[in-house]
Amino acid sequence: MSTLTDPPKEQFRLSMLLYDTRYRSATIQVIAMFGFMLLAAWLINNTIINLNTLGKPVSFGFLGETAGYDINQRLLDYDNQDTHLRAAFLGLLNTLVIAFMGCVAATIVGVLVGVLRLSSNWLVARIMTVYVEMFRNIPVLLWIVLIFAIVTESTPHPKVYRGVETGAVVVTNRGTYLPEPLFSRSLGDVHLFGSSSLRFDISLDLIAILVVLGLSIFASIKIRQRADRIQEVTGVRPRTWHTRAAVLILPLLSLLIALGFHLGYPELKGFNFQGGTHLRNSLLALWLALSLYTAAFIAEIVRAGILAISKGQTEAASALGLRPNKTMSLVILPQALRVIIPPLISNYLNLTKNSSLAIAVGYMDITGTLGGITMNQTGRELECVLMLMLVYLAISLTISAVMNWYNEAVKLKER
Amino acid sequence: MSGTHAHTVAYVRDTMLPEQAPPASEVGPIGWMRHNLFSTWVNTGMTLLAVAAIYYVLAGVLPWIFQSVWNADSLTECREIMMETWGSTHGHACWGVIKERWLQLLFGFYPPHLYWRPILALVLLLAALSPVLFSDRVSSKMLILTAAYPFLMPFLMWGGTIWGPLSAALGFVIGYLIIKHGSEKLGELGAMIAGVVAAVIWWFVLAGPVTDALSSALPIGIEAVQSRQFGGFMLAIMLGVVAIGVSLPIGVVLALGRQSDLIIVKYICVGFIEFVRGVPLITLLFVASLLLNIFLPPGTNFDIILRVMIMMTLFSAAYMAEVIRGGLAALPRGQYEGADSLGLNYWQAQRLIIMPQALKISIPGIVSTFIGIFKDTTLVSIIGLFDVIGLASAIRADTAWNGIYWELFAFIAALFFVVCFSMSRYSMYLERRLKTDHR
Numbered sequence: 001m002s003t004l005t006d007p008p009k010e011q012f013r014l015s016m017l018l019y020d021t022r023y024r025s026a027t028i029q030v031i032a033m034f035g036f037m038l039l040a041a042w043l044i045n046n047t048i049i050n051l052n053t054l055g056k057p058v059s060f061g062f063l064g065e066t067a068g069y070d071i072n073q074r075l076l077d078y079d080n081q082d083t084h085l086r087a088a089f090l091g092l093l094n095t096l097v098i099a100f101m102g103c104v105a106a107t108i109v110g111v112l113v114g115v116l117r118l119s120s121n122w123l124v125a126r127i128m129t130v131y132v133e134m135f136r137n138i139p140v141l142l143w144i145v146l147i148f149a150i151v152t153e154s155t156p157h158p159k160v161y162r163g164v165e166t167g168a169v170v171v172t173n174r175g176t177y178l179p180e181p182l183f184s185r186s187l188g189d190v191h192l193f194g195s196s197s198l199r200f201d202i203s204l205d206l207i208a209i210l211v212v213l214g215l216s217i218f219a220s221i222k223i224r225q226r227a228d229r230i231q232e233v234t235g236v237r238p239r240t241w242h243t244r245a246a247v248l249i250l251p252l253l254s255l256l257i258a259l260g261f262h263l264g265y266p267e268l269k270g271f272n273f274q275g276g277t278h279l280r281n282s283l284l285a286l287w288l289a290l291s292l293y294t295a296a297f298i299a300e301i302v303r304a305g306i307l308a309i310s311k312g313q314t315e316a317a318s319a320l321g322l323r324p325n326k327t328m329s330l331v332i333l334p335q336a337l338r339v340i341i342p343p344l345i346s347n348y349l350n351l352t353k354n355s356s357l358a359i360a361v362g363y364m365d366i367t368g369t370l371g372g373i374t375m376n377q378t379g380r381e382l383e384c385v386l387m388l389m390l391v392y393l394a395i396s397l398t399i400s401a402v403m404n405w406y407n408e409a410v411k412l413k414e415r
Numbered sequence: 416m417s418g419t420h421a422h423t424v425a426y427v428r429d430t431m432l433p434e435q436a437p438p439a440s441e442v443g444p445i446g447w448m449r450h451n452l453f454s455t456w457v458n459t460g461m462t463l464l465a466v467a468a469i470y471y472v473l474a475g476v477l478p479w480i481f482q483s484v485w486n487a488d489s490l491t492e493c494r495e496i497m498m499e500t501w502g503s504t505h506g507h508a509c510w511g512v513i514k515e516r517w518l519q520l521l522f523g524f525y526p527p528h529l530y531w532r533p534i535l536a537l538v539l540l541l542a543a544l545s546p547v548l549f550s551d552r553v554s555s556k557m558l559i560l561t562a563a564y565p566f567l568m569p570f571l572m573w574g575g576t577i578w579g580p581l582s583a584a585l586g587f588v589i590g591y592l593i594i595k596h597g598s599e600k601l602g603e604l605g606a607m608i609a610g611v612v613a614a615v616i617w618w619f620v621l622a623g624p625v626t627d628a629l630s631s632a633l634p635i636g637i638e639a640v641q642s643r644q645f646g647g648f649m650l651a652i653m654l655g656v657v658a659i660g661v662s663l664p665i666g667v668v669l670a671l672g673r674q675s676d677l678i679i680v681k682y683i684c685v686g687f688i689e690f691v692r693g694v695p696l697i698t699l700l701f702v703a704s705l706l707l708n709i710f711l712p713p714g715t716n717f718d719i720i721l722r723v724m725i726m727m728t729l730f731s732a733a734y735m736a737e738v739i740r741g742g743l744a745a746l747p748r749g750q751y752e753g754a755d756s757l758g759l760n761y762w763q764a765q766r767l768i769i770m771p772q773a774l775k776i777s778i779p780g781i782v783s784t785f786i787g788i789f790k791d792t793t794l795v796s797i798i799g800l801f802d803v804i805g806l807a808s809a810i811r812a813d814t815a816w817n818g819i820y821w822e823l824f825a826f827i828a829a830l831f832f833v834v835c836f837s838m839s840r841y842s843m844y845l846e847r848r849l850k851t852d853h854r
Contacts, residue, residue: 032680043710121452138835141794142804145808146820359797388701
C-alpha cells in the first residue's frame, strides 16, 4: 500500500486512512475491490454448490455431441447428425446475415424517410412523420410477430400456382422464392477447415467476382486521382466518366460471361417450389420488421444531422460559387456525417441485439440454436447462456471499436 | 434622375400608389397549396402519389374498422355474420375478440373483483410523478406521496399484510434518522456507515420476526395476489415502472463511479455498464428464468416476476447510468469549481449542486430510456410470462379465435402507441422548457 512506500512526516495514525484525503481514496478502493471480490466469490461459490447438487458440473463437452435438429434457413451444409457446435456456428452466421441485411435495408429506408421528412412538400413530410412515430412507439417484438402473421396467413398456398406461369419472384405462405445466381462453368468451391465443426465452403466464383470488382474500383479511383492532378496543374479537367464506367463494367461483364452466369427460377415440383433462393417467412418477417423499426430511428438521426448544419454553411458554399450538388457533397455531407455516424452505428448495434428476437418466429439464429434448442436438449443453461452472452458481447465490442476509431478519425481537429 | 429628366418626362407621380392585396393565388389556402404542395413538377408528382397512397390506405382501413362485427363469440361466427351482412369475409374487422378479452389483455389473470387495486396504483403513480414531471405546476408537497409510493405500490399490487411494506420503509427511516442526528457524535462518514449498517441489520435480521409477530398480533391487510396472476398490459407498466424507479439510484451511483478518479471503482462500473449494454435483453431474461436461482444460496427460490424485475432493473440501470453521465458531462465545469470554492466536500457538492442540475438536464433522456424499457417489457413473453403478446398468442391458440391476428395486434399496438407517444411528446415539451432555461 502507498503508506509503506511513501511514509508521511508526522506520525501515522490508523484514522488517517479515513480522514486524510491523501489516503482516503486508497482505502475506499481497497474496500471496493475487497467487496467486489467477495461478491464474485459468493456468487461463484453458490453456483458451484448448486450445480454439484444438480449433478451437472460446468463442462463444454456437450458441444461435440450430435445436435439432432434441423436448421431450415442456412448458409452452409448441415444435417441433424452434426454437432451442437456446428449448429451454434450456423446460428451465428444466420445472426450476422440478418444483421447485415437489416442494417443495409434500414439505412436505405431510414435515409430516404429522413430526407423526405424535411421535404418542402407538406403532405409527404406528414406521411413520413406518421411512419416514424408509428414504428418508434410500438415494440419491435409486436412488429415481428405481426409481420410474421401477415406473411404466413395472408399469402397464397403453393398449390394456387399450379398450372400458372410464375415469374422470377414467387410469394407463398411457405416463404418467398427469388431467382438464384447460377454458373454453368463454375470454378467450384474452396473447402476450409476440413471436416471440423467450423468447416466453411466458399464459392470460388464469388471470390473471383469480388476480386475483379475490387480491382475495377481501385483502377477507377486511380483514374479519378489522375484527373485531379491534371486539373490542379492545367486547370482543365479531362473527361473521364466513360473510361471509368468501362473499367467498372467491362471486366465484370466478361467474367460473368466466362463463368456462364444465368439465373435459376423457382419451379413448382410436387407440393413445393424447387430451385431459386428460398427466403423463409421467419427470415422475411424478421428482416422487414427489424429494418422498418430501425429505419424509423435512423430517419430521426439523419434529419437531426442535416438540421444540425447551419444555413450559413450552404450560403457560404454558394457564395464561393459551388453548385448545389457540390455544396451537398463537399460541404454539407462531410459535416452532417460527423453528427450522423456515431448514433447510426449504435442503431446498427441495437438492430444486431434485437435480431435475438428471432426466437419468437423460429428463425434459427444463435439465440434460436445455442440459446434455444441446444439449451433445451442438453440442459446446459449456464454454459449456453454464457457463450451466447460472449458472442453478442464480442459483436458489440467490435462494432463499438469501429465507432471509436471512426470518431477519432473525423473528430474536429482543434488546436 | 429627376433633375436631368424632369423636363423631358411628361408626368412624374409624386404620391405612393395604394398598397394592393397580394394576388389570390399567393395567399389563403390556394397560396398555401401552391407553396407547399405544387411548387414544382416533382413536388406535384409527390403530392399526387401521397394522395393516392393515403386514399388506398384509408379505403382499406376505414371500412375494416367501422364495418365490423362486435357481437360474436368465435371467428367462425364472425365470418358467418360478415357473409350475411356484406357478402364477404375480407375487409371487415372482428372486434368480438377484443370485446370478449380486453379485460384479460389489460390485467392478465388478476382477480376481477380486485381490478380497483391496479387502477388505484396507476392513478397514485401519476399523482406521485406529477411533482417531478410538472415541477412548475404541481406543489412540491406532493413529494411525500412520491416518497411513499415505492412501498404503497407493492402493497396494492400483491396485497397481503400491511406490515411488510411498513417494515421495509422503517429501515429507510432508521437509516435516515441515524445519519441526520448521529453526525455530531460520529462524524459525517461515521454516521453514514452507522446508518447503512443499522438499516441493513433491520432488514435482514429484525424485520422478518417483527413483521411476523405484528401480522399475527394485528392482522391488518388486504387479500393477497400471487405474482403468477399478473399479466397483460398491467405487467408491462409494472415492470417498466419498477425497473426505471429502482434503476434511477443505481444509475446515479454507476454514473458517478464511471466519472470517479478511483481507478478500481471506475473499472468495476465501466465493466458492468459495457457488459449489460453489450448483450441483448433476452439473454438477461434467460438468466432470470434459468440461472438466477443457481447464483444464489442453495434453496433460494423466489418467483419469476421478481427475478425478471431484478434483471430488468440491472438492464435499465446500465442505460440510466449512461443518460446521467451525459447530464453530468453537460454541466459546465464552473459548477464543479464553484462547489469546490464554497468548501463543499464531494457528497455535499453532488447533493446540493451537481445532481439537482444534472438530473434535471437528463429528464428527457430518462423518459426516452423509459419508453425503450417499456417497449422491451414485451420480451418477457419469450420466457413464458403472460404479458400482452403472450396473451395474444394464447388467444390465437384458442380454437374459437384461431387465425385472428390483425384485431388483436391492432389493439395491443394502440395501447403501446398511446402510452409511448404521449411520453415522447412530454419529453419534447420538457426539452423545449429546459432550453429556455439555459439560454
